[in-house]
Amino acid sequence: xxxASTIKVPFGPQHxxxxxxxxxxxxxxxxxxxxxxxxxxxxxxxxxxxxELSTYGHGIxxxxxxxxxxxxxxxxxxxxxxxxxxxxxxxxxxxxxxxxMSELERLHSHSLWVxxxxxxxxxxxxxxxxxxxxxxxxxxxxxxxxxRVLHAINTLGGVRRDISSEMADRIRRTLEHFEGRARExxxxxxxxxxxxxxxxxxxxxKPADAARLNAVGPTxxxxxxxxxxxxxxxxxxxxxxxxxxxxxxxxDVFGRTEVRAEEMVESIGIIRHALEHLPEGVFRVRxxxxxxxxxxxxxxxxxxxxxxxxxxxxxxxxxxxYKIRAPTLANIPALCKxxxxxxxxxxxxxxAGIDPCxxxxxxxVFIRSGGATGRAR
Amino acid sequence: MAVSWARSGSPWxxxxxxxxxNGCDIEFVAAITPVYDVERFGIKLQGSPRHADILAVxxxxxxxxxxxxxxxYDQMPSPKFVVALGTCAVSGAPFRSCYCVHGGVDSxxxxxxxxxxxxxKPEAMIDxxxxxxxKIRGTEG
Amino acid sequence: MVAYEIFQLVVFPGALFVICLAFLYxxxxxxxxxxxxxxxxxxxxxxxxxxxxxxxxxxxxxxEDIVPRVCDANLFFAVPVMYAALPLTALFIMPxxxxxxxxxxxxxxxxxxxxxxxxxxxIFLAGWSSMSRFSAIGSVRSALQMLSYEIPLGLxxxxxxIAARSLSVSGIVQWQAAIAMWGAAxxxxxxxxxxxxxxxxxxxxxxDIPEAETEIVAGWRTEFTGRRLALFRMGRDxxxxxxxxxxxxxxxxxxxxxxxxxxxxxFVVKTAAVVAAFSFARALFARFRIDQMIAGMWKYMLPxxxxxxxxxxxxxxx
Amino acid sequence: xxxxxxxxKHMQERLGAEVLDARAPKPRRAFVRVSRGAFGEAIRHxxxxxxxxxxxxxxxxxxxxxxxxxxxxxxxxxxVLTLSVRVPKGDAVLPDISEIMPNAAIYEREAEEMTGxxxxxxxxxxxxxxxxxxxxxxxxLRKDQTYxxxxxxxLDLEKG
Numbered sequence: 001x002x003x004a005s006t007i008k009v010p011f012g013p014q015h016x017x018x019x020x021x022x023x024x025x026x027x028x029x030x031x032x033x034x035x036x037x038x039x040x041x042x043x044x045x046x047x048x049x050x051x052e053l054s055t056y057g058h059g060i061x062x063x064x065x066x067x068x069x070x071x072x073x074x075x076x077x078x079x080x081x082x083x084x085x086x087x088x089x090x091x092x093x094x095x096x097x098x099x100x101m102s103e104l105e106r107l108h109s110h111s112l113w114v115x116x117x118x119x120x121x122x123x124x125x126x127x128x129x130x131x132x133x134x135x136x137x138x139x140x141x142x143x144x145x146x147x148r149v150l151h152a153i154n155t156l157g158g159v160r161r162d163i164s165s166e167m168a169d170r171i172r173r174t175l176e177h178f179e180g181r182a183r184e185x186x187x188x189x190x191x192x193x194x195x196x197x198x199x200x201x202x203x204x205x206k207p208a209d210a211a212r213l214n215a216v217g218p219t220x221x222x223x224x225x226x227x228x229x230x231x232x233x234x235x236x237x238x239x240x241x242x243x244x245x246x247x248x249x250x251x252d253v254f255g256r257t258e259v260r261a262e263e264m265v266e267s268i269g270i271i272r273h274a275l276e277h278l279p280e281g282v283f284r285v286r287x288x289x290x291x292x293x294x295x296x297x298x299x300x301x302x303x304x305x306x307x308x309x310x311x312x313x314x315x316x317x318x319x320x321x322y323k324i325r326a327p328t329l330a331n332i333p334a335l336c337k338x339x340x341x342x343x344x345x346x347x348x349x350x351x352a353g354i355d356p357c358x359x360x361x362x363x364x365v366f367i368r369s370g371g372a373t374g375r376a377r
Numbered sequence: 378m379a380v381s382w383a384r385s386g387s388p389w390x391x392x393x394x395x396x397x398x399n400g401c402d403i404e405f406v407a408a409i410t411p412v413y414d415v416e417r418f419g420i421k422l423q424g425s426p427r428h429a430d431i432l433a434v435x436x437x438x439x440x441x442x443x444x445x446x447x448x449x450y451d452q453m454p455s456p457k458f459v460v461a462l463g464t465c466a467v468s469g470a471p472f473r474s475c476y477c478v479h480g481g482v483d484s485x486x487x488x489x490x491x492x493x494x495x496x497x498k499p500e501a502m503i504d505x506x507x508x509x510x511x512k513i514r515g516t517e518g
Numbered sequence: 519m520v521a522y523e524i525f526q527l528v529v530f531p532g533a534l535f536v537i538c539l540a541f542l543y544x545x546x547x548x549x550x551x552x553x554x555x556x557x558x559x560x561x562x563x564x565x566x567x568x569x570x571x572x573x574x575x576x577x578x579x580x581x582e583d584i585v586p587r588v589c590d591a592n593l594f595f596a597v598p599v600m601y602a603a604l605p606l607t608a609l610f611i612m613p614x615x616x617x618x619x620x621x622x623x624x625x626x627x628x629x630x631x632x633x634x635x636x637x638x639x640x641i642f643l644a645g646w647s648s649m650s651r652f653s654a655i656g657s658v659r660s661a662l663q664m665l666s667y668e669i670p671l672g673l674x675x676x677x678x679x680i681a682a683r684s685l686s687v688s689g690i691v692q693w694q695a696a697i698a699m700w701g702a703a704x705x706x707x708x709x710x711x712x713x714x715x716x717x718x719x720x721x722x723x724x725x726d727i728p729e730a731e732t733e734i735v736a737g738w739r740t741e742f743t744g745r746r747l748a749l750f751r752m753g754r755d756x757x758x759x760x761x762x763x764x765x766x767x768x769x770x771x772x773x774x775x776x777x778x779x780x781x782x783x784x785f786v787v788k789t790a791a792v793v794a795a796f797s798f799a800r801a802l803f804a805r806f807r808i809d810q811m812i813a814g815m816w817k818y819m820l821p822x823x824x825x826x827x828x829x830x831x832x833x834x835x836x
Numbered sequence: 837x838x839x840x841x842x843x844x845k846h847m848q849e850r851l852g853a854e855v856l857d858a859r860a861p862k863p864r865r866a867f868v869r870v871s872r873g874a875f876g877e878a879i880r881h882x883x884x885x886x887x888x889x890x891x892x893x894x895x896x897x898x899x900x901x902x903x904x905x906x907x908x909x910x911x912x913x914x915x916v917l918t919l920s921v922r923v924p925k926g927d928a929v930l931p932d933i934s935e936i937m938p939n940a941a942i943y944e945r946e947a948e949e950m951t952g953x954x955x956x957x958x959x960x961x962x963x964x965x966x967x968x969x970x971x972x973x974x975x976x977l978r979k980d981q982t983y984x985x986x987x988x989x990x991l992d993l994e995k996g
Contacts, residue, residue: 009651031808044965045396045439046475046986048950049976053474053983065471068400068496084862112403115410122723122805128555131410138407149400149496194724194804214890214939232913233864297865297908297916299892308908310895310918321977325893325943333939344655345727345807383576386563416552417561419570425652425736427584427743430577440967440990454582454743476976476986477967479994 006034009344024351028344036339051322056082056156056291059319063309066324068149069112072098072105073302074309074324075154080235081298081311082156085291092279094158095237100171100274101144101153102236102300103267107178108137109303110260110267113355114185117257120348121198126188133181136174143167158284168275175268182264189257199254203338203350206251215334216327217305218263219354221247222255229301240277243270253353260355290317302327304355328356384430384456385514387419388506391429391453395446395482397436400496401463405433408499415503418510426452431509432486433502437465437472438479450486458489458509462502467491531615531782533606539786540755541571543762546790547797554801571755578748586648586741593647598742598749601640605756608633612763613691613773615782622688627679630687630764631672634719637757638664641728644750645738656737659808660721660728666815667718667725673823674711677830678768681705687764691772702769707826709769711819713795716761718811720754722796724803725811762792838886840866843917850881866917875921876931879907882919883936887911894943896951898979903928903953923953932957950977969993 006029027035047066051059063078064071076098083090115130138148145151145161153159210223220227228245230238246262248255295312305327314320331354338350394402408415409422423429426449438446461482464470469480482488492505526532545568552559560567585594611626613619638660645657678701679685682693694701702709718725729737739750766772766788773785840860847868848855854874859867870878882888888909895906899922906920932955933940944955949966952975974989
């Protein structure tokens with residue numbers, strides 16, 4: 001009795017809800033999704049092959065352009081990997097500046113995301129407000145590094161620009177205003193009835209599934225599991241930073257929104273603490289051109305989750321093998337688990353739930369999860 | 378005369394990311410938000426290619442997406458224009474040497490305005506679109 | 519005399535005036551929606567962007583017309599024209615220039631209810647005839663949506679008729695003029711239910727599920743380009759005028775002379791206020807899902823509407 | 837919570853001579869290379885007994901004449917064990933570990949496509965990231981694939 005009750009709804013590669021090209025083929029029965037086949041890799045530019053063909057110095061430009069929103073995370077990870085291979089240790093001031101920049105980037109990425117989720121749910125006013133307030137952070141980036149989105153502040157051996165005391169005051173003033181706005185989003189997200197109706201119990205990911213499918217970042221923390229690279233495997237100067245890892249046990253898109261909004265407030269606290277305890281001294285050391293043979297794994301907590309770079313050098317000026325595994329790639333099995341059995345109208349909001357950054361995982365792929373073709377009610 | 382005033386007065390845009398690092402995309406979307414607000418020029422972001430006049434493309438065209446870019450371009454009703462946003466769209470930029478990248482947008486669809494920059498600031502994008510509007514007004518004015 | 523009749527039908531309270539009103543209200547809607555979000559909205563086409571809807575309309579007319587090979591051709595041609603014509607015909611029943619409309623007969627309230635239902639049928643045909651998956655889903659959703667809001671709407675629209683003891687819109691306006699009080703003062707619940715149902719009728723944000731831009735591209739409008747899209751947009755604007763005219767006539771005293779201000783000016787001011795209310799609602803809410811919307815309408819709107827009818831019956835609203 | 841050196845000690849106790857090379861350069865890092873035969877048991881031991889439950893990624897690379905697959909496993913998000921195994925180029929086949937690690941399929945499919953190591957037991961290994969018409973024999977990350985060669989493959993892919 002093979003009646004074709006399900007119709008196939010293509011989603012992408014060009015779709016208003018998705019800021020990036022990827023293609024999901026949904027099998028829809030009535031209004032419920034029964035199967036999803038992602039066909040991704042549209043953003044596959046072959047960065048790993050290009051990295052092997054270019055020197056370490058040139059590689060940092062490629063690592064920066066893996067993803068436009070989490071550039072500092074990728075360059076931080078790249079720089080730490082190569083510095084570990086070279087055996088040089090970075091001056092403490094550079095570590096602090098790297099930490100401040102990556103927390104600023106978390107602010108800009110999370111407020112961008114809060115706006116996008118509101119836009120997916122049709123709540124355009126919050127989208128406009130969140131993006132308008134985010135401009136303050138982008139202006140800060142422009143003053144600090146000269147670039148609004150791509151900053152090129154991390155380099156092998158430290159950072160390229162210093163944070164002067166008068167610049168630190170400007171950061172504090174901006175954060176004063178931004179903290180009020182971040183708390184405002186937290187209040188709106190928790191109280192706005194129509195937005196709650198669209199995010200509560202949508203895209204549920206139980207803690208057991210989250211752990212089994214190795215979700216990372218806010219998607220994992222929204223299912224009640226305390227997984228944060230800044231706490232478990234501290235890099236830069238995070239071991240001296242007092243901050244708490246925010247989790248929520250509501251396991252749905254509402255939980256992810258709440259976790260990200262609270263993390264914004266947390267990041268402001270980290271930046272303030274770091275600005276007070278900014279150590280004196282030089283902020284960059286010379287890095288040799290050739291790297292002695294060796295291999296290293298470096299991990300960073302990008303706004304979307306754990307970002308891992310594996311580097312293997314063979315003594316020349318070019319890496320023998322360089323692997324980038326971006327956070328969104330780790331969240332895809334969890335995403336496909338959430339996407340089965342939901343309403344068609346919830347697809348964009350669940351997709352936006354894990355804050356996908358498909359240009360990060362340019363080697364993204366997933367097998368057909370049609371295993372659940374039964375009536376997954 | 379009225380038609381060219383109408384065409385340059387209400388340019389509807391559709392955005393397509395062909396494999397870029399989405400630095401240009403968030404700058405393009407930032408142009409729509411209150412601080413830059415392109416709706417002052419009557420610009421609206423449309424969902425379906427059928428409703429749009431201007432196709433804003435970001436990102437170096439990867440081999441797989443070239444086909445979809447061509448299809449979206451064909452679906453748009455004429456008169457249609459293409460704006461290539463960002464150095465990737467203009468020439469493929471750092472990924473030009475990669476084995477999987479097609480190079481700039483003009484290797485797939487005819488482009489009217491190139492906006493260089495990695496990523497170009499929202500002001501630069503608005504300036505690019507303003508030049509395109511002058512071009513529309515100019516040719517038929 | 520006939521010339522004056524034709525003038526009235528075609529120009530003043532008739533077609534041309536209403537079409538200008540439609541464009542004016544789309545401008546009001548877009549500007550208010552932008553202002554709530556801290557933006558300016560259209561600025562450069564005409565003074566303060568007031569000619570923006572006209573520019574959109576002219577541009578769409580001058581664009582190429584793509585007819586998908588797959589679609590059902592004759593329906594694809596007919597539906598946009600009907601969709602624009604229907605609200606126009608319904609608007610002749612609305613009292614605009616004077617408490618007495620151009621055409622008024624006993625039972626024109628029922629005709630208006632019928633035309634709302636017809637409009638949703640046209641939307642369903644439009645989506646179904648363009649044979650694309652997204653428009654198919656969009657049209658099914660708009661039909662579903664109609665099922666949910668039509669009954670509370672019908673129930674509540676009857677209340678002013680009961681109070682005024684007349685089934686004609688002009689009659690209700692004259693009743694309000696007679697007792698020199700607005701219908702809303704007597705039946706506030708009715709006004710609230712009508713506003714919510716009209717949001718669903720106009721497919722504005724909390725209920726714009728059929729053409730949800732981020733989910734199914736552009737819903738039932740996906741395949742239409744050029745002239746057809748222009749007609750659809752004008753039909754939607756005319757529908758906005760029709761809906762606000764209905765709300766004004768039944769609840770806000772309709773087009774009545776007030777001291778020195780002529781009736782037409784009062785009508786325009788009141789309908790602009792109603793349009794402003796719609797665009798505020800559009801800015802403040804997120805979009806519901808179709809099942810939440812239907813459940814909400816059946817569980818909450820229907821009992822409230824029934825309660826309103828009971829109240830009127832017991833003489834409270836008379 | 838086990839640290840790098842502890843992991844190395846455990847693995848050496850458990851596998852003895854099978855461990856060909858083991859290093860713990862940093863407190864929370866451990867690099868262990870096992871022979872091909874003991875790989876199945878090694879990975880089961882790491883994942884189930886030592887609770888390395890989080891598979892971060894699988895890196896496939898060329899090491900001289902052999903192909904090397906490195907499994908990056910994290911225990912409680914902190915200590916990272918890189919378990920690697922080498923297989924000759926001619927017969928580059930490794931067991932698929934989806935049953936103990938559900939999200940391994942992604943990384944295995946990608947490794948297979950990029951470097952040509954085959955994982956038997958993989959349910960669906962159609963072309964993943966590379967464009968549709970990409971010739972199946974060409975693995976971009978192999979050292980013998982020169983830059984010009986790959987560009988030529990792309991050009992005739994476009995023409996075709």
